[in-house]
Amino acid sequence: xxxxxxxxxxxxxxxxxxxxxxxxxxxxxxxxxxxxxxxxxxxxxxxxxxxxxxxxxxxxxxxxxxxxxxxxxxxxxxxxxxxxxxxxxxxxxxxxxxxxxxxxxxxxxxxxxxxxxxxxxxxxxxxxxxxxxxxxxxxxxxx
Amino acid sequence: xxxxxxxxxxxxxxxxxxxxxxxxxxxxxxxxxxxxxxxxxxxxxxxxxxxxxxxxxxxxxxxxxxxxxxxxxxxxxxxxxxxxxxxxxxxxxxxxxxxxxxxxxxxxxxxxxxxxxxxxxxxxxxxxxxxxxxxxxxxxxxxxxxxxxxxxxxxxxxxxxxxxxxxxxxxxxxxxxxxxxxxxxxxxxxxxxxxxxxxxxxxxxxxxxxxxxxxxxxxxxxxxxxxxxxxxxxxxxxxxxxxxxxxxxxxxxxxxxxxxxxxxxxxxxxxxxxxxxxxxxxxxxxxxxxxxxxxxxxxxxxxxxxxxxxxxxxxxxxxxxxxxxxxxxxxxxxxxxxxxxxxxxxxxxxxxxxxxxxxxxxxxxxxxxxxxxxxxxxxxxxxxxxxxxxxxxxxxxxxxxxxxxxxxxxxxxxxxxxxxxxxxxxxxxxxxxxxxxxxxxxxxxxxxxxxxxxxxxxxxxxxxxxxxxxxxxxxxxxxxxxxxxxxxxxxxxxxxxxxxxxxxxxxxxxxxxxxxxxxxxxxxx
Numbered sequence: 001x002x003x004x005x006x007x008x009x010x011x012x013x014x015x016x017x018x019x020x021x022x023x024x025x026x027x028x029x030x031x032x033x034x035x036x037x038x039x040x041x042x043x044x045x046x047x048x049x050x051x052x053x054x055x056x057x058x059x060x061x062x063x064x065x066x067x068x069x070x071x072x073x074x075x076x077x078x079x080x081x082x083x084x085x086x087x088x089x090x091x092x093x094x095x096x097x098x099x100x101x102x103x104x105x106x107x108x109x110x111x112x113x114x115x116x117x118x119x120x121x122x123x124x125x126x127x128x129x130x131x132x133x134x135x136x137x138x139x140x141x142x143x
Numbered sequence: 144x145x146x147x148x149x150x151x152x153x154x155x156x157x158x159x160x161x162x163x164x165x166x167x168x169x170x171x172x173x174x175x176x177x178x179x180x181x182x183x184x185x186x187x188x189x190x191x192x193x194x195x196x197x198x199x200x201x202x203x204x205x206x207x208x209x210x211x212x213x214x215x216x217x218x219x220x221x222x223x224x225x226x227x228x229x230x231x232x233x234x235x236x237x238x239x240x241x242x243x244x245x246x247x248x249x250x251x252x253x254x255x256x257x258x259x260x261x262x263x264x265x266x267x268x269x270x271x272x273x274x275x276x277x278x279x280x281x282x283x284x285x286x287x288x289x290x291x292x293x294x295x296x297x298x299x300x301x302x303x304x305x306x307x308x309x310x311x312x313x314x315x316x317x318x319x320x321x322x323x324x325x326x327x328x329x330x331x332x333x334x335x336x337x338x339x340x341x342x343x344x345x346x347x348x349x350x351x352x353x354x355x356x357x358x359x360x361x362x363x364x365x366x367x368x369x370x371x372x373x374x375x376x377x378x379x380x381x382x383x384x385x386x387x388x389x390x391x392x393x394x395x396x397x398x399x400x401x402x403x404x405x406x407x408x409x410x411x412x413x414x415x416x417x418x419x420x421x422x423x424x425x426x427x428x429x430x431x432x433x434x435x436x437x438x439x440x441x442x443x444x445x446x447x448x449x450x451x452x453x454x455x456x457x458x459x460x461x462x463x464x465x466x467x468x469x470x471x472x473x474x475x476x477x478x479x480x481x482x483x484x485x486x487x488x489x490x491x492x493x494x495x496x497x498x499x500x501x502x503x504x505x506x507x508x509x510x511x512x513x514x515x516x517x518x519x520x521x522x523x524x525x526x527x528x529x530x531x532x533x534x535x536x537x538x539x540x541x542x543x544x545x546x547x548x549x550x551x552x553x554x555x556x557x558x559x560x561x562x563x564x565x566x567x568x569x570x571x572x573x574x575x576x577x578x579x580x581x582x583x584x585x586x587x588x589x590x591x592x593x594x595x596x597x598x599x600x601x602x603x604x605x606x607x608x609x610x611x612x613x614x615x616x617x618x619x620x621x622x623x624x625x626x627x628x629x630x631x632x633x634x635x636x637x638x639x640x641x642x643x644x645x646x647x648x649x650x651x652x653x654x655x656x657x658x659x660x661x662x663x664x665x666x667x668x
Contacts, residue, residue: 013453014570016440018403018433019567021320022171023442024150025509026438028434035434035454044507046148046442052169058576059434062454064201066416066575069431069458070276071550080427085459085469092384095409099382109372109380112333113387113463114325116430117438117450119487120463122331122339123326123479124386127467130357130476135335135344135366139328140388142370142655 008032014041017055018115022046024055035059096131105132112139144444146279146315147512147524148160152177156275158268159195160188160210160299161245161276166564168283168319171443175281184275188213189285190559191589191631192624204626207559208289208397208546210293214252214298215541216262217269218246221305226273231307235536242301242538257543273306277314284321284561290547292650297539304536306433310527315428320443320570323433330498330513331491335366340495354492370654375408384411384470386463387430388417392569392637396612396646410531413466416571419637420551428466430454430517438484439506441513447501448509454457486587504580520657520661546660547648550628554592554610554662560645561659566635573635586639587620588665589631595621598666607668608632610661612644616668630665634658 010031011062017024025044038056042049070082071088083091100105108131112124121139127136144336146360151157151174164172172195187199188210196202221227224244229235232239251262251269258265267504272278286295299316308314320326332339342349344365354361372380373394383404394400404423405408412424415432435456441447447537455577456462464487468479480517481487485503492498500522525597550557565583575577588606590598600606602621607614608630617632618640634641648657 003532011453013434013451014450014452015434015453016323017444018323018440018450018572020168021325022168022321022442023444023446023448024170025325025448025523029592030453033454038392039206042263045446046444046448047170047502049174053565053582054579056461058567058573058579060577061572061575062432063457064416066574067432067457067460068415068417068421068427069460070427071459072417072421072424072427072512074425080422080424085461086426088426089466089469089473092428092470093424093548093620094187095411095425096382096384096470097474103379103381107379107381109367109369109383110333111369111385111388111390112328112331114328115323115433116324116328116387116463117332117436117484118324118327118441118447118482118491119438120329120386121333121369122487122491123464123467124333124384125334125339126357126478127471127476128382129338129361130359131352131359131471131474134362135364136372137333137366138335138369138372139325139333140367140369140393141325141329141334142653 010036017051019054026051034063039093081112100132106134106136108132108136110137112137115138144315144317145309145526147444150267150279150313150315150525151175151182154183154275154277154279156184156186156272156278157281158186158272158278159281162281162283162319163189163195164194164281164283164319164563165194167321167562169564171319173447178331182453184271186271190629192626193383200254201264203260203264203268205260207557207629209543210295211298211434211541212257212543213260213265214302215249216251216265217272217545218301218305219249220251220266220269221273221302222246222387222636224270224273226270227305228307232305235531236304236538237535240541242305245540250256253607265406270319277311279317281316281319283319285659287653287655289660290648290650290657291544292655293652294541298541300423301363301538301541304538309527309536310525311619312525316468324440326443326445327439330441330495335368339491340497343494343578355463361510368654370649370656371401374404375533381407382409383407385420386413386467389420389421389569392642395658397640397643398613399646409477413463418571429458429460430466431460431462436484439488445512446509447498447506447511447513449507488527512590547657548611550662554664555659556663558608558610558630558661558663559631559659560634560641561631563633563635566633568635570635586617586619586632586636588620589620589625589666591623591625591627592621594627595619598665600665601646601667605668606665607664608644610644610648610663615639615641615643630663
């Protein structure tokens, strides 16, 4: 086979659109760890083959160069600096522990996302309830 | 939604109020178009002459914030003309005689005086919906983002209850959820009043169940909403963990919001980009995005659907479930030793009565709509078919009240805000998508052509728009989508921060901001 015509294989992964609440089913076309296209799922229960302009075309943000690729921690100079996961997670955890010790367990608040998977939302509320025994948790449904 | 999306093709009469569905939920709107092609009639109530209004058999251009008056006027006509379903009301509701009495005072002429819609059109709409077999109601944030959001929803429930349009194929009350998984966020207990599966935190038996599951004492009182928490930042709230929300741009009264977050001693933001909110944080943690994680979204018809990982996240980005668990473990919390999203979802299902009938394996099919109370249950595409959750349906004795702020000499124009087809929320995603940026590159203020002339503006020129909370500069677009005296803009573009202006008031029960009504002054610059 002429090597000039060989391409890495395209894989297809069924998922759900990440935009509005209709929940359209679609197939992601991926080559070399990059999304190269979206196909509407004809058997998607919510969309039956339809997609809107966002669901069909607005997927390239996933590979945008501005994606966060490392944790950031604010330094003594007031700026955000690249940090390791260990440094960032320790700093995040210590801050919550210190605030709760200083101001009480009702001084910590959690805001979960309407964009993340349900598993992330469940753990956000568990973090607040297990960590502080309060119900100081909400999500972005009020704005 | 009380009914499945597939039911959208089946009503005789469709009543859309406060929903710009062709832009905000385009694929759902295609089902309404199919129903209309089949012969269904469409009633649209909206201050703006949106695309749906152009398709309507009856269009009711109500003044912003006057929904309750319209709906009371319609209930009056349905009661007066005997268009109600007496069998349904007798069998499934309570207090209907008092309700029929209550609406006797709200004549179409009274409603016309408040809404600005001719009484004859209110009558026609009421008779059309009241005679429908079945009639379906659809609404979005145009109903809920008001100081009277609860009364708006209750007024819609009254119409459906009195006409028996609940628990029926092609009927129902159907709120369209705005975000891909806002339903899942509520389902999973990320709210201050309920645990997972809408189990009230104030119920002692439920409290005991979760104290056992989570291994620690838990408050018997509700928490506070995000709106209240932002109000108390620097006073009693000193730390926040925010996951995937650009609070600074999406929330009302931006200056207040920025001040609140800056007054915290500790702010941790988990996100996929460095948002305006992340810029204020002490620690920013990079999350894996959509297409990079496994999990579930629950859609507007309560359908639980699997999302799958197709590509690796960039750099060191990690799934949210891993990030939150790692912070928890480093604080010494127990019960966060997860190996993947699978045991997280299974734990959620075990604790949630409405997900009890599924687990990770069963959810694979995407066929389940909650509630799924036990294994082997097929799920519930349509709510309220035989009974309501709390027994009999209750009518609400609603009254009209004015928005938090009304127009006056200083701020003589109504601003209403909303979404556009091409952008999503604060454009963290769609603003970084090349084709989308080409389709919609900047925000504009939609002004009626005669107002453009009367206010000395120029189509395509610049205007300065001020409310009691701030001022923004925005390009003017002359369009008859806006009625005289009312202007429209979206909050999508951080460089035109419309939410510097909003925040005039909040619904006292839900604490949802009145983002749909804000008196402003518009001047040419």
